[in-house]
Amino acid sequence: MSRIVPNIDTIEQHLQCLTSDPERYRPERCYHCGYGKLWGHGYYLRQPDRGFDGDGSLNPVPIPRFICTHPDCGRTCSRLPQCISPRRWYLWAVQQKVLLGLLCGLSLNHLSNLLLPARSTLKRWWQWLSQRSKQFQFCLVTTFPELLCYSQWSDYWREGMTRYSLSRLMLTLDRQEIAVP
Ligand SMILES: [Zn+2]
Structure with missing residues (x-):
């Protein structure tokens, strides 16, 4: 299972997709327990609009979070668009x-x-x-x-x-x- 949603290549596309097709981000099942269904659990914010083209005008960028509905799990996870690097500040x-x-x-x-x-x-x-x-x-x-x-x-x-x-x-x-x- 991938924590990255493919084919979302720019922050602009990501922002558009969050509104037009938010289901695209929802993982099929929980990464932690492997079988729990996931519910939307708000967003967290990142600042990826920086570097040679990014002037910061698109920051902060919301990243969708999910929570596992299985009673023994209940853990949360998030899903990133392909353009955003999971652990670095720059795209x-x-x-x-x-x-x-x-x-x-x-x-x-x-x-x-x-x-x-x-x-x-x-x-x-x-x-x-x-x-x-x-x-x-x-x-x-x-x-x-x-x-x-x-x-x-x-x-x-x-x-x-x-x-x-x-x-x-x-x-x-x-x-x-x-x-x-
Ligand atoms: Zn779970």
């Missing part, structure tokens, strides 16, 4: 821009002058991708076999993010219950 699209820039040979200094995240943050993202690459590539093989021909990790991710998107690749990992940031 996947911002992270993708940085990582693609680095993969294409731009320097950290150059990118941190252009973009809002601090140089140390950009460096952390880069280290994360390079260190986790082997495991991630292994888990992405079935869904993206055409990327197998890129044996260098940097070629793999440059091609992967160009053909698909970082959020799509991360969604695929999340579906396999691999923790993504």
